[in-house]
Amino acid sequence: MAVARKAVEARPEIIPVNSCDLSVTDAPWAWAEDNASAVKRFWNKAIVDKPALFNGPVLVMGQHTLSDGCLTGEVYRTNYASFLYCKDKGLPADAGIRNVFGCAVVRSADGHLLFGRMAPYTATSGRVYPMAGTPDPDDIKDGKLDIEGSMQRELLEEAGLSTADATREPGYLLIEDAGMSALCAVFDFDVPSRDLKARMMAHIDLQDQPELDEIVVFRRAGFHVHHRMPGFARTLVQHLLE
Numbered sequence: 001m002a003v004a005r006k007a008v009e010a011r012p013e014i015i016p017v018n019s020c021d022l023s024v025t026d027a028p029w030a031w032a033e034d035n036a037s038a039v040k041r042f043w044n045k046a047i048v049d050k051p052a053l054f055n056g057p058v059l060v061m062g063q064h065t066l067s068d069g070c071l072t073g074e075v076y077r078t079n080y081a082s083f084l085y086c087k088d089k090g091l092p093a094d095a096g097i098r099n100v101f102g103c104a105v106v107r108s109a110d111g112h113l114l115f116g117r118m119a120p121y122t123a124t125s126g127r128v129y130p131m132a133g134t135p136d137p138d139d140i141k142d143g144k145l146d147i148e149g150s151m152q153r154e155l156l157e158e159a160g161l162s163t164a165d166a167t168r169e170p171g172y173l174l175i176e177d178a179g180m181s182a183l184c185a186v187f188d189f190d191v192p193s194r195d196l197k198a199r200m201m202a203h204i205d206l207q208d209q210p211e212l213d214e215i216v217v218f219r220r221a222g223f224h225v226h227h228r229m230p231g232f233a234r235t236l237v238q239h240l241l242e
Contacts, residue, residue: 011235012177018069020172020183022061022100022145025074029060031095032082042088043081052121052209055081059135059145061100061181071174071183075100075135075145083134084123091179098176102151103132103184105236106161108193112219113240114200115233116158116212128216129233130184131155147172147183155187158211160203163187173239177231184236193217 032039047053058080064073076097086095106114116131118124131154139150152163166187173184189196197215204210216227221241224234 011238012175012231014235014239015066015174016069017066017071017172017174017183020145020147021070021072022075022147024059024140024143024145025076027076029076029078029082029097031086031097032078035085039082039085042085046084050121050123053123055079057137058083059137059139060097062097064098077137098179098181099134100181100183101132101134102147102154103130103182104151104155104163105130105184105186105240106159106196107186107188107240108196109190110192112193112217113237114193114196115216115218117214117216119211119213121209122211126228128227128229130236131158132182151185159200159215161189161200165189173236175232175235177235180230180232182232186240
């Protein structure tokens, strides 16, 4: 008797990128303006469920191209409520934006990957992925989105690690999935995963309201099936640990 096999879900493609040139525009994000009333209703409900959410300014990517290893595009300023509403709608094509962000992948001396699990009061509570965050105006440098600076800031704020203490692999691994454009860089720390996790957890424990509530160590590729993870994070685990 033939045995039915579950279809294997295709992994998002990993595209090598050497550099980024993402200019911040003063033009408004038209989709957010057109949906302002719906955004307000959505946000009022969201903060009832998760009062810790903050409607601060964030950056999203509009028109963009990838040529000769360089990601070039424009970046809009918006507020977190509009961005979160757009994500809730599945980042539809007519919104004209992608969720672009830098992603710091921590790798230990013994070759393990250390990701963070988001705390219950965050918008992505319970999800496991590398240190990353939605860019905001603090990540603008000379009129452009500074992906490198954004990654460094997120790694330090969330996990207490400095990129100065690691060896960085050149370039980025660009993973586009479900409206997201994750620009991932691998940072190798000359510390075993057990000690590195202890250092990161000590930093988390010192914070009154940390973004992370756990550090998850991946030693083998298959471990990702045990966690709630976005597609780009699963792809990274498979790619780096296979």
